[in-house]
Amino acid sequence: MERKCIVNLAMLRPVIVLVLRLVLGVVFIIAAYGKLLHPDVLVSTVINFDILPMGLAKLFAYVLPWIEIISGAMLIVGFGIRGASLSLGLLLVSFIIAVAVNMHRGVSMECGCFDIFGMNEKIGSAILIRDTIFLVVTVVFLFTKKFMLSIDGRMKKK
């Protein structure tokens, strides 16, 4: 009986990975959409984080939503999943550093994470925890070999 349970859990893993892949993909596409709708807000948010010099902060703000949207779409269709996970993982590390540094400075500011549905989150430990969970998921993807219902999986079979 116990043995059967273990087998079932092992079989469940690809399904869990698939669900997480779709969720993470959708989350990043939604985040990117909000940022593309309000580019000026994004530029000022990145500058307000006061981590990068002005020129680099602006460049980061222009490029950021595209990384999110492309990587999110790749996770959903299942193409280059590990590469997309690495690109999102690196972004998440930068978000975590930026939020942590500003929390340490004692700055109360908007995070600009999801500039959509009127969401107006302030930086804080909830955001740090959320980003860390996302980061862990991307690391899991990075070390996963087989992905269910993915172009990667089909290409491997061939």
Added chain:
Amino acid sequence: MDLNKSWRSVFMTTAGVYLISFILGVGVHSVMPNEGAAGRLNFPESYVQEISSMKTISIEDAYSSYTSNSAVFIDTRDSAEYREGHVKGAINIPYDQFQQDYPEYEKLLTKDKKIITYCHGTGCGLSVDVAKDLRALGYTEVYVMTGGWPGWINARLPISVGREP
């Protein structure tokens, strides 16, 4: 060997994502510098330029103005934060209540005195917003205090708690 190959393809994919994003991001910005990809917002005088065109003042210089009584300090954080502690003598005009609160303090904001706005620190934009509103009303000697409240308190400069004046 195979492992190396698989990681190489991961890095190549990531590099590809970043490269395409860079081209799209910079491309969209250069084609539509005043709008986003969704083309909805107009971007009059960008916020970025407003920040860089704003006069700023260091904690040390702000303190000299404080000791010589040649400046009015405006705390732009919300009133609860202000009551917990603020620059001694500072008035409180939260950034989102400027229109309502300004008339109450208009008499204190004489044009012969500097006006120094501050909020939560260098990364905080609230003081910039209030400084902008004041400049729109014709005040020219408006400064944003870099370092803000954390900088002031770290330097152990005079503070007050509660409401004033």
